[in-house]
Amino acid sequence: MKTLRDPKLLDSAIENLEELQSKFSHNKPLIFLDFDGTLAPIVENHEDAGMDEETKKIVNELSNNYAIAVVSGRGLSDVRDKVGLADIYYAGSHGFEIAGPNNFEKDNEEAEKMLPVFDEIEQKLQQELNDIEGVRFERKKFTLAIHYRQVTQEKISAFHNIIENTIANYPKLHKGDGKKVVEIKPNIDWHKGKAVNFLRKELSDQENPFSIYLGDDTTDEDAFREMENGIGILVGEHGNDSYADYRLESITQVKQFLKALL
Ligand SMILES: [Mg+2]
Incomplete structure (x- = not known):
């Protein structure tokens, strides 16, 4: 089992290259x-x-x-x-x-069935986030990514609230957070x-x-x-x-x- 650790405590892959390579030498x-x-x-x-x-x-x-x-x-x-x-x-x-x-x-295949739902929520969120400057939508086939790197600090909580409230009506979708991006994905394991x-x-x-x-x-x-x-x-x-x-x-x-x- 892998354990969760503070990244600062992890060994450097460069400084421990030999040790690391010995794990797959054969x-x-x-x-x-x-x-x-x-x-x-x-x-x-x-x-x-x-x-x-x-x-x-x-x-x-x-x-x-x-x-x-x-x-x-x-x-x-x-x-x-x-x-x-x-x-x-x-x-x-x-x-x-x-x-x-x-x-x-x-x-x-399960995700494929969700495509119409993505079209719907994308439209909805584009309308509701219209007033917040710097929001960028990126539609991928099975993910709607909403980037907020360029949204000003004071607008960020409003941004998250709007998404939170909208997504609450879509139990088949799941919201994840990355680096300055919210990603809406099918709620599939x-x-x-x-x-x-x-x-x-x-x-x-x-x-x-x-x-x-x-x-x-x-x-x-x-x-x-x-x-x-x-x-x-x-x-x-x-x-x-x-x-x-x-x-x-x-x-x-x-x-x-x-x-x-x-
Ligand atoms: Mg990455």
Whole structure:
């Protein structure tokens, strides 16, 4: 069982690289990577985020040696465009949409039935949040993300209240909080951790393949918890305790770490 710990107490994945690598010396790991805050810097405008060429090159080279999946809260087509590598797997919308090489595709079927409800609540919230400046809607297939990085401090509680009151009428939807973003998802027991477990079966012939997961946000905790036979690495901090085993300080360190795996 993974335990929750203060991120400050986690060992650095860079400083303990040998110890970390000894855990899978006979067993090539599957590699799971979050996108925003892990491969790409967090930016003011969500749409502007991107990986630099060096990171792209490293991930591409890694994919010649390891099975890789990028697991993101972004919609599938969005994250696939941003990463732009054809030979790896992607789990978009926190794993509700999964795709991979050779036209592999798997959507969550229960979530598919919820699409009309998303259309409805998106319209409603756009009207009700109309007076609050700086709110940005991002509709993904199975998630409605509402970004408030640019909303002024004094409007933030009104912002949350409006969403809270609206969502109360939709028991089939669930509200989650990330870094300056509220995400409305189907109220289905499915998250990054379940997506990772699905992909572990898909990407390996082994019963319980060794895995490494890198992520920076609270939604990545669901995946860290699933790393029973594996290593969770927290990038930076998200303000809460973590189920990760190691930490990396920054995207620069992520690059260093992935390079070391090559
Ligand atoms: Mg992230």
